[in-house]
Amino acid sequence: MPIIGVLHLELRIEHAESLKDRRNVIRSLKARLRSRHNVAVAEIGPSDILNRALVSAVTISNDRIFAEKVLQAVEQDASDVLGGMLESSGVEWVE
Structure with a gap:
């Protein structure tokens, strides 16, 4: 039976002075996670x-x-990229 894992990442983007700055951070993170871990990101x-x-x-x-291993790797990669911008994270499972 397939299982779906959802990793939620809450970000605090302190240096964003405009929505464009904010979008750049998010776009970069999404592209990195998609290409390195083969996950859907939104x-x-x-x-x-x-x-x-x-x-x-x-x-x-x-x-x-x-x-679980995939989502742990995604969380670690996001933490490495974002540093202090990653405020919290959590995993949700759908069976």
């Missing part, structure tokens, strides 16, 4: 708040352990 929070963003990465697998 911004799911309000897009008009300048210093905050909610981005989610999704994977689907027949093996929960594999899905």
Whole structure:
């Protein structure tokens, strides 16, 4: 039975002085996670708040352990790229 894992990443983008700055950070993160981890990535929070963003990465697998490893790698990569901008993260499972 397939399992879906959803990783939520809450970002605080302190240096964003415009929505363009904010979009650049999010676009760069999404492209990196998609290319390195083969996950679907989308911004799911309000897009008009300048210093905050909610981005989610999704994977689907027949093996929960594999899905957990993928999402852990995504979270680590996001943390490495974002540094202090990654405020919190959490995983949600759909079976």
